[in-house]
Amino acid sequence: MIDRLFAVIMAGGIGSRLWPRSRCTAPKQFLDLLSSQTMLQQTVDRIEPLIALARILVVAGRDYEPGVRDQLPGFPASNFLVEPEPRGTAPCIGLAAVALRQRDPEATMAVFPADHRIADAAGFRRAIAAASEIAQEGYLVTLGITPDHAHTGYGYIQRGSSLGAVEGLEVFQVRRFAEKPDSATAQEFVESGEYFWNAGIFVWRVDAILEEIKRLLPGLHEQLLAVARAWDRPGFDQALATAWQQVPRTTIDFGVMEQAEKVAVVPVDIGWNDVGDWATLSALLPADEAGNIVRGAGHSILLNSAGTYAYTSAGRLVAAIGLEDMIVVDTPDAVLICAKDQAQSVRQVVERLRSGGLEGYL
Amino acid sequence: MIDRLFAVIMAGGIGSRLWPRSRCTAPKQFLDLLSSQTMLQQTVDRIEPLIALARILVVAGRDYEPGVRDQLPGFPASNFLVEPEPRGTAPCIGLAAVALRQRDPEATMAVFPADHRIADAAGFRRAIAAASEIAQEGYLVTLGITPDHAHTGYGYIQRGSSLGAVEGLEVFQVRRFAEKPDSATAQEFVESGEYFWNAGIFVWRVDAILEEIKRLLPGLHEQLLAVARAWDRPGFDQALATAWQQVPRTTIDFGVMEQAEKVAVVPVDIGWNDVGDWATLSALLPADEAGNIVRGAGHSILLNSAGTYAYTSAGRLVAAIGLEDMIVVDTPDAVLICAKDQAQSVRQVVERLRSGGLEGYL
Numbered sequence: 001m002i003d004r005l006f007a008v009i010m011a012g013g014i015g016s017r018l019w020p021r022s023r024c025t026a027p028k029q030f031l032d033l034l035s036s037q038t039m040l041q042q043t044v045d046r047i048e049p050l051i052a053l054a055r056i057l058v059v060a061g062r063d064y065e066p067g068v069r070d071q072l073p074g075f076p077a078s079n080f081l082v083e084p085e086p087r088g089t090a091p092c093i094g095l096a097a098v099a100l101r102q103r104d105p106e107a108t109m110a111v112f113p114a115d116h117r118i119a120d121a122a123g124f125r126r127a128i129a130a131a132s133e134i135a136q137e138g139y140l141v142t143l144g145i146t147p148d149h150a151h152t153g154y155g156y157i158q159r160g161s162s163l164g165a166v167e168g169l170e171v172f173q174v175r176r177f178a179e180k181p182d183s184a185t186a187q188e189f190v191e192s193g194e195y196f197w198n199a200g201i202f203v204w205r206v207d208a209i210l211e212e213i214k215r216l217l218p219g220l221h222e223q224l225l226a227v228a229r230a231w232d233r234p235g236f237d238q239a240l241a242t243a244w245q246q247v248p249r250t251t252i253d254f255g256v257m258e259q260a261e262k263v264a265v266v267p268v269d270i271g272w273n274d275v276g277d278w279a280t281l282s283a284l285l286p287a288d289e290a291g292n293i294v295r296g297a298g299h300s301i302l303l304n305s306a307g308t309y310a311y312t313s314a315g316r317l318v319a320a321i322g323l324e325d326m327i328v329v330d331t332p333d334a335v336l337i338c339a340k341d342q343a344q345s346v347r348q349v350v351e352r353l354r355s356g357g358l359e360g361y362l
Numbered sequence: 363m364i365d366r367l368f369a370v371i372m373a374g375g376i377g378s379r380l381w382p383r384s385r386c387t388a389p390k391q392f393l394d395l396l397s398s399q400t401m402l403q404q405t406v407d408r409i410e411p412l413i414a415l416a417r418i419l420v421v422a423g424r425d426y427e428p429g430v431r432d433q434l435p436g437f438p439a440s441n442f443l444v445e446p447e448p449r450g451t452a453p454c455i456g457l458a459a460v461a462l463r464q465r466d467p468e469a470t471m472a473v474f475p476a477d478h479r480i481a482d483a484a485g486f487r488r489a490i491a492a493a494s495e496i497a498q499e500g501y502l503v504t505l506g507i508t509p510d511h512a513h514t515g516y517g518y519i520q521r522g523s524s525l526g527a528v529e530g531l532e533v534f535q536v537r538r539f540a541e542k543p544d545s546a547t548a549q550e551f552v553e554s555g556e557y558f559w560n561a562g563i564f565v566w567r568v569d570a571i572l573e574e575i576k577r578l579l580p581g582l583h584e585q586l587l588a589v590a591r592a593w594d595r596p597g598f599d600q601a602l603a604t605a606w607q608q609v610p611r612t613t614i615d616f617g618v619m620e621q622a623e624k625v626a627v628v629p630v631d632i633g634w635n636d637v638g639d640w641a642t643l644s645a646l647l648p649a650d651e652a653g654n655i656v657r658g659a660g661h662s663i664l665l666n667s668a669g670t671y672a673y674t675s676a677g678r679l680v681a682a683i684g685l686e687d688m689i690v691v692d693t694p695d696a697v698l699i700c701a702k703d704q705a706q707s708v709r710q711v712v713e714r715l716r717s718g719g720l721e722g723y724l
Contacts, residue, residue, distance in 0.1 A: 020681070299723075301714050303707055315695065317723050319382070319711040322701030333677065335697050339684030345665055349681040352663050361661075361679050 005132050006107050007051045008096040009043055010200075011060040011068065011114035012083050016350040017277040017343065020334040021311065024362050029114035030067045033281055039115040041071055046118060050125045051110070057099065058114070059083050059092050082237075084244040089200070090255040091247040094213050094224045095240075097206045102231050108132050109209070111202040111252075117284060119271025127268045130167040131203035134264050139163075140212065140257060141203040142174070144196025144265040145272045150186035153276065153344075155179055155198040155253060157265050158189075166266075174263040177253060196267050198253065199274070212260045220255075223247045278327040278336075279343035282309035298330065307340070334361050366469050367494050369413045370458040371405055372562075373422040373430065373476035374445050378712040379639040379705065382696040383673065386724050391476035392429045395643055401477040403433055408480060412487045413472070419461065420476070421445050421454050444599075446606040451562070452617040453609040456575055456582055459568045460590045470494050471571070473564040473614075479646060481633025489630045492529040493565035501525075501626040502574065502619060503565040504536070506558025508631040512548035515638065515706075517541055517560040517615060519627050520551075528628075536625040539615060558629050560615065561636070574622045582617075585609045640689040640698075641705035644671035660692065669702070696723050 015028025022028040029040045037045065040058075047056060058068050059081040068080055081099055083092050093111055100107040110128050118124045131141040144157045159172035177198065181189060189195035214221040223243040230239035248255075257263060275281050287293045291307040294300045298312030300320070307325040312318045318330050327338040338346060353361050377390025384390040391402045399407065402420075409418060420430050421443040430442055443461055445454050455473055462469040472490050480486045493503040506519045521534035539560065543551060551557035576583040585605040592601035610617075619625060637643050649655045653669040656662045660674030662682070669687040674680045680692050689700040700708060715723050 020679075299720060301711055303710055303714075304704060317382075317696040317715075317720065319696065319698045319700075319708075321699070321707045321711065322704040323699060326699075328697075328699060330697055334679040334681065335690075335692055336681045337683070337685060337688075337690060337699050338681075342666060342684040345683045346681075348665055349663055349683065352665075353679075358661060358679065 004104055004107050005051055005055070006100050006103075006109050007047050007056040008093070008100075008109050008111045009040070009047075009056065009058045009114045010089065010092055010111065011040060011058050011064060012086050012092065013113070013115060015115060017346045018275075018281070019346055019350050020329055020331045020336050020361065025063070026067065027064075028275070030064075030071060033275060034117055034284060038071055039117075039275070040068070042117070043112060043114050044072055046121045046124060047110075047112065047128075049121075050128060054079070057081055057096055059096050060114075061086070082240070084241050087244065087247050087249045088255075089252040090213070090217060090250045091220060091223075091244070093202075093209065093252050094217075094220055094247075095227065097210050097213075098224050098228045098231070100206045101210065102228070105207065107206045108135050109204065109206055111200075113200050113274075115275065116199065117271075117273045117275050119273075120269075123268060123270040126167055127169060127266050127270065128201075128203060130169045130171065131264075131266050133166050134163065134171050134266070135203045135205050135208070137262075138205065138208050139262045139264040140208060140260050141171075141264045141266060142257065143199055143201040143203075144267045145199050146267055146269040147190045147195065147197050150183065150190045151197065152180060152183055152186050154274075156181060156186075156189050156195040157198050158195050159265055159267065163264055169266055169268070172265050172267070174257075174265050177258045196265060197272070199272050200253075202252070202257075208262075209256070212256050216259055217248060217250065217255050220247050220250075277343040277346060278309065278329065278338065279340040282327065282340070285309070296330070300328075309340075366466055367413055367417070368462050368465075368469050368471050369409050369418040370455070370462075370471050370473045371402070371409075371418065371420045371476045372451065372454055372473065373402060373420050373426060374448050374454065375475070375477060376448075377477060379708045380637075380643070381708055381712050382691055382693045382698050382723065387425070388429065389426075390637070392426070392433060395637060396479055396646060400433055401479075401637070402430070404479070405474060405476050406434055408483045408486060409472075409474065409490075411483075412490060416441070419443055419458055421458050422476075423448070444602070446603050449606065449609050449611045450617075451614040452575070452579060452612045453582060453585075453606070455564075455571065455614050456579075456586045456609075457589065459572050459575070460586050460593070462568045463572065464590070464593050467569065469568045470497050471566060471568055473562075475562050475636075477637065478561065479633075479635045479637050481635075482631075485630060485632040488529055489531060489628050489632065490563075490565060492531045492533065493626075493628050495528050496525065496533050496626050496628070497565050497567050497570070499624075500567065500570050501624045502570060502622050503533075503626045503628060504619065505561055505563040505565075506627040506629045507561050507634045508629055509552045509557065509559050512545065512552045513559065514542060514545055514548050516636075518543060518548075518551050518557040519560050520557050521627055521629065525626055531628055531630070533626055533628050536619075536627050539620045558627060559634070561634055562615075564614070564619075570624075571618070574618050578621055579610065579612065579617050582609050582612075639705040639708060640671065640691065640700065641702040644689065644702070647671070658692070662690075671702075 015022035156178040158175040160175035163171045296312040297314035298316040300310040305323040310328040329336040377384035518540040520537040522537035525533045658674040659676035660678040662672040667685040672690040691698040
C-alpha cells in the first residue's frame with residue numbers, strides 16, 4: 001500500500017504574519033526560519049523516509065516554481081502542480097487528487113502544509129502510515145494534535161468512538177470539527193481530553209476524496225472533471241485557467257470535512273507548531289540568559305533588553321536599547337518592531353501596505 | 363562696538379547620542395533634526411541679524427568643511443577654521459581667538475555650539491548684545507539658562523553679586539561653576555534661584571580670553587603663539603598640525619572659566635535646549651493625539667503605539683506595533699530602537715561599534 005502513497009505539499013501560502021521576511025517573492029515556506037533549512041526543505045526531509053521524492057507533489061502558484069526547484073534538488077518538474085490562483089484548500093487539494101488519479105486511480109494521498117514545524121519526525125511518519133492504512137477503508141483521515149494549552153487560534157477536532165489501534169496508535173471516528181473557539185470554550189475542549197488541534201494534515205484515498213467533493217462541492221467537482229479531461233493535452237494550461245475562474249473559493253475543512261461521512265482522526269503528540277507568527281517562531285528558538293535571540297547575517301547589538309528576538313539582514317545593523325519582549329525583524333527595505341503579544345497584528349500591517357499603495361514592500 | 367563683535371561657531375562635534383542619523387560624515391549639526399533647516403543653519407540664522415555672515419567663523423575638522431560650505435551659501439571660505447583634531451573646547455576657542463586677533467586686536471568674540479535649539483532668537487540676541495557690552499569691561503561672560511527642572515545632565519553656574527542691568531537684563535558676577543550634580547543637588551540648585559545651566563555660550567574680548575589662557579593654560583598658550591606666528595604664511599597647515607600635537611586636551615569650562623578672575627553671567631530664559639539625545643529631540647516636536655511623531659522621507663506605519671518617535675529614511679519602511687514611549691530611527695544601513703528613558707545609552711552603542719570593528723556604521 002505504501003508504494004501507492006503520495007504526498008501533496010501545499011506551498012501556495014503567503015505567510016503574511018511573518019512579514020517583512022515573508023514576501024510575495026519569498027514567502028514563509030521558502031525561508032530558513034528555524035534552521036539553515038527552509039520550511040519547505042524541512043517538510044520534504046520529514047516526509048522522504050516514508051514517501052520518495054518522486055511521489056511528492058508540490059502545489060503552488062506559477063511564481064513559486066523556481067523557488068521549489070532551487071530548494072529541492074532532484075525534484076521532478078512534473079511533480080509541480082500550478083494552482084492558477086489561490087482559492088482555498090479545497091480546489092488546491094481537488095487539483096492534486098485529479099493529478100494523482102491520472103497516475104494511479106488507486107492512489108492514496110497525504111496532504112501537508114509546507115510551512116509547519118514537527119519536532120518528532122519519526123512519530124509523524126508513523127502517524128501518516130497509520131492514517132494511510134485507515135484510509136484504505138474509505139475514511140478521510142486527519143491528524144489531531146494533542147493540545148498542550150487552550151489555544152484560540154486553531155480549529156479543533158472532537159473524537160468519537162474508537163476504531164482500534166493501528167501501528168500502535170489509537171484511531172477514532174470524528175464526531176465534529178469546531179471552529180476557532182473562544183478562550184473558555186478552548187479551555188473546556190482541552191480539559192475534556194476529546195479535542196485535538198486541526199493541523200491541516202490529511203490522508204485519504206484519491207477516489208474517496210473526489211467522491212466526497214462530488215457530493216458536497218459539485219461545482220468544484222465539475223471544474224475538476226474539466227481539468228482532468230484536458231490533462232496532458234495541448235491547451236491544458238488554458239483549460240485549467242478557465243476552470244479556475246469558476247471554482248468556488250472554500251477550504252477543505254469547511255467545504256468537505258465538516259460534512260463528510262467517514263472521517264477519522266489519529267491523535268498525535270509530535271511537537272507540532274504552525275510557526276504562525278513571529279512570537280510563536282521565537283518561542284521555538286534557543287535564547288540567551290536574558291531571553292534574547294539574535295538571528296540573521298547582519299549585526300545586532302542589544303543593550304538592557306530581555307525576551308527580545310532580533311533578526312537582521314546581511315549588511316544591516318540593529319541596535320536595541322531597553323526592549324522587553326519585542327520582535328525586531330530588519331530587512332533590506334523594511335523593519336518591523338512589534339510587541340510579542342501583538343504579533344498577530346502584523347497581518348494588519350500587510351493589509352495597510354496593500355491598501356496604501358505600498359505593495360513594493362509586500 | 364557691535365561691528366567689532368564676531369561669532370565663533372564650534373561645529374566639530376560628533377553628536378554620538380543622535381546616532382544612527384548623526385554620523386562621522388554628517389554629524390548632528392549638519393542634520394535637519396527640528397525643521398527643514400539643519401542645526402547649523404538655524405544657528406547661523408539666529409546670529410545673523412546681530413552679526414553679519416562675514417564676521418561669523420566656523421571651527422571644525424577639515425572633513426566638515428564641504429558640509430559647512432554646502433549648508434551656508436555665501437559663507438566666506440577664509441572664515442572656516444580647521445581644527446586638526448578634537449582636543450576639547452579650550453584649544454578650539456584658543457585657535458579662534460588667535461584668528462580673530464589677526465583680524466582685529468580689539469575684537470570681541472561670541473562662542474556658540476552649532477547644534478543647540480533656541481526658541482526665542484530675539485531674546486538670545488539681546489542677551490548676546492548685553493554680554494558683549496559687559497565683555498568690554500574685561501569680563502568673560504557666559505549665558506546662564508534659567509532652569510525649568512532639576513536636570514542632572516548639565517553643568518550649573520552660580521551667580522554672585524549683581525553687576526547691574528544692561529539692555530534690560532540683569533548681569534551677575536559668577537560665584538562658581540558646578541559640575542553635573544546628582545539629583546538632590548540639582549533640586550537644591552533649582553530651588554535656590556541662584557543657579558543657571560551652562561549652555562556653552564560665551565562672550566569675551568579676544569585679548570581677555572587669551573590673557574586668561576596664558577595665565578591658566580600656559581602650555582596651550584605657547585602652542586597658540588606658534589600658530590599665530592605662522593598665520594597667513596607658507597607652511598601654516600604644518601605648523602598648526604605640529605602645534606595641535608602638543609596642545610593639552612581640556613575644556614574651556616574646566617581649563618579656564620572655573621578659575622578665571624572676572625567672570626559674569628547673563629541669566630536668560632530663551633527656550634534653550636541642547637537637543638542632546640533622541641528623547642530630548644522628540645519632546646520638542648509636535649505629536650499626534652497618541653503622542654506619536656513620524657519624520658523622515660520614508661514610510662512609517664504605527665499600530666497601537668503611543669509616545670513613540672519614528673524616523674525613516676527615503677525608500678525604507680518602519681512598521682511598529684504596540685510600542686510605548688520608544689524611539690525608532692531607521693537609516694539606509696542601521697536602525698535604532700530605544701526606550702525613551704534610556705536615550706542616553708545610545709552613546710554605548712556607538713562605543714560598541716567603535717570597539718567591535720563596526721566603524722562602518724559610525
